[in-house]
Structures are given as C-alpha cells and as structure tokens.
Amino acid sequence: MIDVQHLSKHYGDFIAIEDITFHVPKGEILGFLGPNGAGKTTTMRILTGYMPPTSGTATIAGCDVFFQSLEARQHIGYLPETVPLYSDMTVRSYLGFQAAIHGLRDPRKRERISDVIERMRLEEYADTIIGKLSKGFRQRVGVAQAILHEPDVLVLDEPTIGIDPIQVVETRQLIKDLGKDHTIILSSHILPEVSMVCQRVIIINDGRLVAVDTPENLSARLGGPERVRMQVRGPAREVAAALRDVGGVQSVDWEETGNEGVYRFQVQCRAGRDARPQLAGMVVQRRWDLLEMQALGLSLEDIFLQLTTHEELPVHA
Amino acid sequence: MRNVLAIAGKELNSYFTSPMAYVITAVFLAMSGLFFAQDLNISQIARLQGFLGASSFLLLLLSPILTMRLLAEEQKLGTLELLLTAPVRDHEVVLGKYLAALGILLGMLALTLYYPLLLILFAQPDYGPMLSGYFGLLLLGAAFLSVGLFASSLSSNQIVAAVLGIGILILLWVMGTAGNLAPNLPLVKTVLEYLAISSHFSDMLRGVIDTKDVVYYLSVIAVALFFSTRSLETRRWR
Numbered sequence: 001m002i003d004v005q006h007l008s009k010h011y012g013d014f015i016a017i018e019d020i021t022f023h024v025p026k027g028e029i030l031g032f033l034g035p036n037g038a039g040k041t042t043t044m045r046i047l048t049g050y051m052p053p054t055s056g057t058a059t060i061a062g063c064d065v066f067f068q069s070l071e072a073r074q075h076i077g078y079l080p081e082t083v084p085l086y087s088d089m090t091v092r093s094y095l096g097f098q099a100a101i102h103g104l105r106d107p108r109k110r111e112r113i114s115d116v117i118e119r120m121r122l123e124e125y126a127d128t129i130i131g132k133l134s135k136g137f138r139q140r141v142g143v144a145q146a147i148l149h150e151p152d153v154l155v156l157d158e159p160t161i162g163i164d165p166i167q168v169v170e171t172r173q174l175i176k177d178l179g180k181d182h183t184i185i186l187s188s189h190i191l192p193e194v195s196m197v198c199q200r201v202i203i204i205n206d207g208r209l210v211a212v213d214t215p216e217n218l219s220a221r222l223g224g225p226e227r228v229r230m231q232v233r234g235p236a237r238e239v240a241a242a243l244r245d246v247g248g249v250q251s252v253d254w255e256e257t258g259n260e261g262v263y264r265f266q267v268q269c270r271a272g273r274d275a276r277p278q279l280a281g282m283v284v285q286r287r288w289d290l291l292e293m294q295a296l297g298l299s300l301e302d303i304f305l306q307l308t309t310h311e312e313l314p315v316h317a
Numbered sequence: 318m319r320n321v322l323a324i325a326g327k328e329l330n331s332y333f334t335s336p337m338a339y340v341i342t343a344v345f346l347a348m349s350g351l352f353f354a355q356d357l358n359i360s361q362i363a364r365l366q367g368f369l370g371a372s373s374f375l376l377l378l379l380s381p382i383l384t385m386r387l388l389a390e391e392q393k394l395g396t397l398e399l400l401l402t403a404p405v406r407d408h409e410v411v412l413g414k415y416l417a418a419l420g421i422l423l424g425m426l427a428l429t430l431y432y433p434l435l436l437i438l439f440a441q442p443d444y445g446p447m448l449s450g451y452f453g454l455l456l457l458g459a460a461f462l463s464v465g466l467f468a469s470s471l472s473s474n475q476i477v478a479a480v481l482g483i484g485i486l487i488l489l490w491v492m493g494t495a496g497n498l499a500p501n502l503p504l505v506k507t508v509l510e511y512l513a514i515s516s517h518f519s520d521m522l523r524g525v526i527d528t529k530d531v532v533y534y535l536s537v538i539a540v541a542l543f544f545s546t547r548s549l550e551t552r553r554w555r
Contacts, residue, residue: 084395100320
C-alpha cells in the first residue's frame with residue numbers, strides 16, 4: 001500500500017532524512033518512532049505530497065507521490081502534528097469544505113459528514129466555531145477530516161500529543177479501530193503507545209532508519225527473555241536456592257509481596273538463554289505454587305535508547 | 318473547477334464571518350460617496366468622474382488589505398499544509414482565493430450603483446463615460462486584487478503582505494512619471510508609460526474603451542496570478 005524507496009530530503013547542507021526504505025502492506029498499522037527532529041514529520045510530508053523528496057521515490061496505492069501527486073493525495077488522509085484547522089469556521093462547514101476539495105458530492109458528501117461527526121462524537125459541537133473548541137475536540141475534528149473521504153492510507157503525525165490522558169486512551173482505541181479499514185502510519189515519540197497500537201515499528205534517528213520490526217521481535221532481538229519474574233508461594237530461601245540451581249541462571253533476587261507466604265523472584269539468566277521451562281518445572285516438581293511468571297524483555301524504551309544512542313542493528317526492511 | 322468554487326465559497330464565507338468585508342466596504346462607500354457629492358457640487362455636471370477617479374486610488378489602498386489574509390494566514394496557521402495535501406492543484410487554490418476577493422469587489426461596486434441611478438433620475442448624464450468608467454474601475458480593481466494576492470503569497474505576515482502589496486501598486490501607479498528620469502531614451506519612456514497602471518484608466522474615464530487597455534489589465538491579472546501560483550509552489554520546497 002505504501003512503498004518507500006531510498007528516500008532522502010536535504011535542506012541545503014542539512015540532511016533531514018537519508019536513504020529511508022520501507023514498505024507497508026495493506027491493513028497494517030506502522031509506528032514511526034524517533035526522537036524529536038529525527039525526520040518523522042519530513043517523511044510524512046513527503047508521503048502526503050506536501051513537499052518533494054530530494055531523491056528516492058514513494059508510492060501510495062501505486063501512485064507516485066510526486067509524479068501522480070493528485071491521485072496519491074486522493075488516497076491519503078492526513079493529520080498534521082499541529083492540527084491546523086480554520087478557526088473561523090464551524091465544524092460542519094469545515095468538514096463540508098474538506099469534503100468538497102476531496103471530490104465528495106451530495107448526497108454522498110452529506111452522508112459522510114454526518115457519519116464522521118457521529119463516529120468522532122462531535123454531534124454536540126457540529127455547529128460550534130472551531131476556534132472555540134478545546135484541543136481534544138480539535139483533534140477529533142482533525143481525525144474527522146482525515147477519514148472523511150475514506151482514504152486507503154491514514155498518516156497521523158503525533159496524534160496523541162497535547163491531549164488529556166483519557167483522550168489519549170480513546171485516541172489509541174480509535175486508531176486501532178481505524179486500522180480495520182485503513183492502512184495507517186503513525187508517528188510518535190511515546191514508546192508504549194507505539195507498542196500498544198502498532199503491528200510494526202520503524203525506528204528513525206538523525207534521518208536514518210535504525211530498525212524495522214514488530215515491537216516483540218525488536219525486544220527479542222536485543223535482549224530475549226533474559227530476565228524472568230516469578231511469584232511463588234513457598235519458603236523463600238529454599239525456592240531461591242532451587243532456582244539458582246537451574247541451568248543458565250545467573251542470579252536470583254527475591255522480595256516479599258503483600259501476601260503471606262508469597263514471594264516475588266527476579267531471575268537473571270545468561271545471555272541468550274530462555275530458562276523459563278526449567279524454572280517452571282522446578283517449582284512444580286518441588287510442589288510449591290507457581291502463581292505468576294513473566295518474561296521481562298527489554299522494554300521499548302531500552303531498545304530505543306540502545307538504538308538511538310550507540311549500537312546499530314542490521315536493518316531488515 | 319469545482320475545487321475553485323469550493324475554495325472561493327469558503328473564502329467568501331470567512332470574509333463575512335470576520336469584520337473585514339464590512340469594514341472595507343463601509344470605508345469605500347463613505348469615501349467614494351463623499352467624492353461623488355463633492356464633484357457634483359463643484360462642477361455642477363451630472364457625471365461620475367469625481368467618484369471614479371477617487372475610487373481608483375482608494376481601491377489601490379484597500380485591495381491589498383482585502384487580499385492580505387488569503388494566503389498569508391494559511392501559511393501562518395499551517396492550514397496550508399492540509400490544503401496543499403488535499404487533491405487540489407496549486408493554481409486552483411490561487412484562483413479560488415482570487416475569485417472570492419473579486420466577489421467582494423463586485424459587491425462593493427454594486428453598492429455604488431445608486432450614484433448613477435441618482436444622476437439618471439434627476440439629470441441627463443452621458444451614459445458612455447459612466448459605463449466605460451465602471452468597466453475600467455472593475456478592471457483596475459481586479460488587477461489590484463491580483464497583485465495583492467501575490468503579495469499575500471510572499472509572506473506569512475498579513476501586515477507585511479498588505480504593505481508589500483500597496484508598495485508594488487504605488488510603484489506601478491507612478492511608473493509613468495519615472496520615464497521623465499530618462500529623457501534621452503524615448504523607448505524606455507514609452508515602455509514605462511505603458512506599464513504604468515494608472516495610464517490605462519484615464520481613457521476609460523473619458524468614455525473610451527481601448528483593447529490595449531483591456532489587454533493590459535488582463536495581462537497584469539494573469540501575470541500576478543501566475544506568480545502567486547509559483548510562489549505558492551515554492552512553499553513546498555522550503
């Protein structure tokens with residue numbers, strides 16, 4: 001659905017992005033992750049046809065964003081980071097204008113406008129001047145205009161920035177829902193958000209692609225389940241000693257939980273060793289109660305810091 | 318064309334939701350009415366020359382103020398990004414915005430039609446110069462608006478756009494006299510006089526519609542709109 005090949009954008013001597021290549025199949029939600037100034041917005045602006053690349057190509061639904069710009073733009077719904085809206089228009093008249101310049105005609109136009117107003121729960125504010133809406137509602141109007149013409153691709157630049165926590169949760173759910181009908185590229189520097197919403201993540205730093213993978217694989221490739229957290233009901237010291245004897249285990253720490261006789265163990269394994277089956281087997285064999293077991297991979301934060309500060313992973317586009 | 322009309326409609330709407338259209342129309346009507354009445358009073362001739370002559374300069378000042386918002390504000394607010402990523406061509410954006418401003422100009426001129434009506438009711442005016450004068454004023458205003466729109470495409474600051482527009486127009490207006498600086502170069506003098514925006518209006522005030530004057534104004538409009546489109550395109554490269 002989206003195909004990006006060797007995309008670069010230079011502003012004079014400044015390199016905004018360099019040799020970015022990736023592909024997004026239909027129906028996928030792709031997370032675009034990077035620190036501020038990494039080139040996320042630049043990439044999105046090229047994809048949406050706002051600015052041409054210095055070199056490289058990008059196609060949306062088979063249309064080149066530069067040479068078949070109008071066709072490509074017809075397939076895209078875009079929500080820029082700042083949510084620029086005409087503040088002197090009402091929500092309904094604004095959506096009417098956006099529908100018109102996206103080629104929607106009555107009665108389809110009227111139908112779509114009332115659909116998106118309902119979907120984004122803007123009914124109460126449909127005839128309010130946009131300038132009087134709060135940031136959260138402006139955000140909804142922004143999403144409404146993006147999905148208005150039922151584009152194949154949605155490009156959302158930092159869609160949860162500047163709105164309150166409840167709206168953030170709602171927006172994430174909304175993006176997941178939208179993922180059923182649209183292919184989505186979503187940029188963010190909020191890592192848990194990306195791992196929650198996206199099927200695949202692109203990490204970009206200093207204009208270069210650093211990694212492309214699923215959140216789980218990224219975590220696995222870097223760390224693997226080297227740390228395991230367990231909750232066991234049993235004599236703490238004995239359990240700890242028994243766990244230490246399992247092959248591949250380096251160290252075991254334990255602490256009390258609030259519950260009588262239940263302890264939390266933190267097991268550190270040697271690099272690349274997944275000792276979970278043996279650990280579980282050991283506890284069961286000794287007839288203690290295994291209450292909980294969790295592999296602690298590297299969090300996306302750890303990966304992100306590792307990738308953007310020092311070592312680079314081989315890129316599998 | 319539908320895109321052009323959609324953009325024009327949206328712009329017309331925001332002219333009337335802000336005080337802009339009302340204030341400019343009110344100022345224009347007050348001033349032009351004053352000049353109309355004064356000319357009648359002094360000359361004792363049933364004619365529109367006083368109104369038309371003064372209005373031409375009034376429009377020079379008011380047109381860039383009318384157009385300053387059109388593209389500058391889009392750049393300032395960032396709404397240009399959504400407009401230019403919608404499936405509309407750059408020249409459709411320019412044309413739509415221009416048509417909206419032209420609509421306001423037409424409305425303003427329509428509101429002055431009671432001046433000639435008064436003359437017809439109470440005297441026997443000469444119809445020719447009235448018609449050609451209105452036609453000329455419309456062309457002149459349309460040219461002013463196109464230059465104003467171009468100025469608006471150059472800056473994201475509305476005041477800068479207005480000042481720039483008025484500056485360009487005054488330069489065009491007085492260009493004819495600049496020919497006197499080069500008395501030994503008759504060709505330069507002729508060219509400068511032809512390029513002066515004011516020189517093409519005086520014949521129409523007297524009742525003469527010359528094709529070369531009409532062509533001049535249409536050329537100014539075409540060039541200014543072309544430059545506006547180009548200037549908008551360069552926004553994408555920055």
